[in-house]
Amino acid sequence: MENLNLQWRLLPTLTLLAASLFFLVFKDSAKLSHSECSLLPYNHYWLTSKRIVTPKGVISGAVEIKEGNIISIVSEEEWPRNSKTEQVVDYGEAVIMPGLIDVHAHLDDPGRTEWEGFPSGTKAAAAGGITTLIDMPLNSDPSTISTETLKLKVDAAEKRIYVDVGFWGGLVPENAYNASALEALLNAGVLGLKSFMCPSGINDFPMTNASHIKEGLSVLARYKKPLLVHAEMEQDSERHVKLEDDTLDTRSYSTYLKTRPPSWEEAAIRELLTVAKDTRTGGPAEGAHLHIVHLSDASSSLDLLMEAKTNGDSITVETCPHYLAFSAEEIPDGDTRFKCAPPIRDAANKEKLWEALMDGHIDMLSSDHSPTVPELKLLDEGNFLKAWGGISSLQFVLPVTWSYGRKYGVTLEQLASWWSERPAKLAGQVSKGAIAIGNHADLVVWEPEAEFELDNDHPVHMKHPSISAYLGRRLSGKVLATISRGNLVYKEGNHAPAACGSPILAT
Numbered sequence: 001m002e003n004l005n006l007q008w009r010l011l012p013t014l015t016l017l018a019a020s021l022f023f024l025v026f027k028d029s030a031k032l033s034h035s036e037c038s039l040l041p042y043n044h045y046w047l048t049s050k051r052i053v054t055p056k057g058v059i060s061g062a063v064e065i066k067e068g069n070i071i072s073i074v075s076e077e078e079w080p081r082n083s084k085t086e087q088v089v090d091y092g093e094a095v096i097m098p099g100l101i102d103v104h105a106h107l108d109d110p111g112r113t114e115w116e117g118f119p120s121g122t123k124a125a126a127a128g129g130i131t132t133l134i135d136m137p138l139n140s141d142p143s144t145i146s147t148e149t150l151k152l153k154v155d156a157a158e159k160r161i162y163v164d165v166g167f168w169g170g171l172v173p174e175n176a177y178n179a180s181a182l183e184a185l186l187n188a189g190v191l192g193l194k195s196f197m198c199p200s201g202i203n204d205f206p207m208t209n210a211s212h213i214k215e216g217l218s219v220l221a222r223y224k225k226p227l228l229v230h231a232e233m234e235q236d237s238e239r240h241v242k243l244e245d246d247t248l249d250t251r252s253y254s255t256y257l258k259t260r261p262p263s264w265e266e267a268a269i270r271e272l273l274t275v276a277k278d279t280r281t282g283g284p285a286e287g288a289h290l291h292i293v294h295l296s297d298a299s300s301s302l303d304l305l306m307e308a309k310t311n312g313d314s315i316t317v318e319t320c321p322h323y324l325a326f327s328a329e330e331i332p333d334g335d336t337r338f339k340c341a342p343p344i345r346d347a348a349n350k351e352k353l354w355e356a357l358m359d360g361h362i363d364m365l366s367s368d369h370s371p372t373v374p375e376l377k378l379l380d381e382g383n384f385l386k387a388w389g390g391i392s393s394l395q396f397v398l399p400v401t402w403s404y405g406r407k408y409g410v411t412l413e414q415l416a417s418w419w420s421e422r423p424a425k426l427a428g429q430v431s432k433g434a435i436a437i438g439n440h441a442d443l444v445v446w447e448p449e450a451e452f453e454l455d456n457d458h459p460v461h462m463k464h465p466s467i468s469a470y471l472g473r474r475l476s477g478k479v480l481a482t483i484s485r486g487n488l489v490y491k492e493g494n495h496a497p498a499a500c501g502s503p504i505l506a507t
């Protein structure tokens with residue numbers, strides 16, 4: 001009896017205890033624990049290295065990270081080595097740079113996740129030192145051209161991204177003359193808009209003309225956001241030649257090259273500049289900005305852009321590592337891994353692209369990572385005219401830029417400018433893009449001198465390694481570790497268990 005009484009008296013207390021435990025467990029499961037998000041068990045720690053790339057130059061010293069942010073940066077002499085109580089990770093001679101920001105990636109999620117996807121794409125990014133991706137509004141299904149389709153993107157990214165991901169929205173004929181639809185899309189958080197001046201290859205992403213773009217810029221001006229443009233315009237005569245001529249060797253890369261000549265890029269940019277002048281100080285679209293994606297033609301197109309900058313247009317331009325690494329002459333017959341648009345041009349053009357990049361006429365770099373399923377690359381048939389265009393490159397952009405750029409004297413500071421600082425500015429990310437106090441602790445640690453063969457022994461982490469044009473190359477510059485908002489998300493071939501990246505929405 002006594003025992004029974006005791007049990008009855010204890011019951012309310014036990015119930016309360018059980019309820020509290022349930023609440024605690026439930027609360028924890030709703031939020032991923034630090035140990036799942038990071039391969040490093042600290043919230044507050046120092047990184048040290050002999051080569052830390054800061055906006056003030058390369059220093060030997062230490063970076064202090066607390067709760068995802070950089071809270072101090074000190075030189076080796078200033079570092080309070082003896083008084084420290086925090087954890088320290090010493091990277092020795094390895095370079096610590098701001099994490100790369102790739103403003104041009106097609107992650108194809110939702111809708112075409114067999115091509116790529118948020119988990120696979122952001123894991124590849126982490127393995128390549130990329131801490132922020134801005135996802136293109138097309139190649140997913142549906143395209144991101146409205147608040148509803150943006151919501152599908154954001155929902156798809158939820159707890160499935162290993163690094164931070166922002167989103168561009170699409171400027172298409174359907175919304176170009178509808179200011180309130182564009183405003184709603186911008187209010188919902190896209191970081192800017194993207195449009196095509198030629199067919200995109202995706203049915204629900206039709207091309208725009210200069211008049212659509214003019215309308216788009218007037219809305220973007222109020223939001224101080226950029227319009228990214230795929231600048232190629234079909235020229236009827238060349239198109240005609242291609243369609244009429246049955247004798248063309250479709251396995252020869254030179255055939256493909258003839259179907260998309262530099263004059264397509266030049267014509268698009270010439271047309272674009274008729275509205276770009278609106279972005280000048282005092283112009284009707286002051287505050288808006290134009291950004292030319294993946295420039296390939298380093299001749300007339302580049303001259304036009306340089307002139308536009310001199311005239312005060314708010315305009316920038318990117319090119320991609322594949323235009324800087326490869327030349328048309330060396331692309332083997334039938335090797336459709338190299339097909340992209342605009343096409344990779346000849347070696348002389350490549351030299352001019354490097355020159356323009358080194359001279360500052362090309363502002364930044366991006367991957368234009370645009371994979372598909374291997375079947376659509378038609379690798380067996382090798383038909384350059386029919387194969388899907390797009391280079392799969394996400395995680396190799398840092399070693400590729402470095403390996404091919406060394407002979408031009410590329411510096412670590414230039415890499416940080418092209419891959420982090422300027423892309424951050426384009427995407428409006430004030431807390432990213434530099435190792436600076438108060439910024440997100442988004443970092444890549446890598447060994448520029450380490451050489452490796454890009455073969456199956458290398459941890460590739462790509463969804464479809466067989467379609468990457470870089471496989472089989474020897475590169476230098478090995479990523480050791482990638483830190484995203486203080487979390488060690490990648491280390492020597494391994495990823496953190498959980499996907500703890502943040503979707504980035506403009507506020």
Ligand SMILES: [Zn+2]
Pocket residue numbers: 104106136368370
């Ligand atoms: Zn693209």
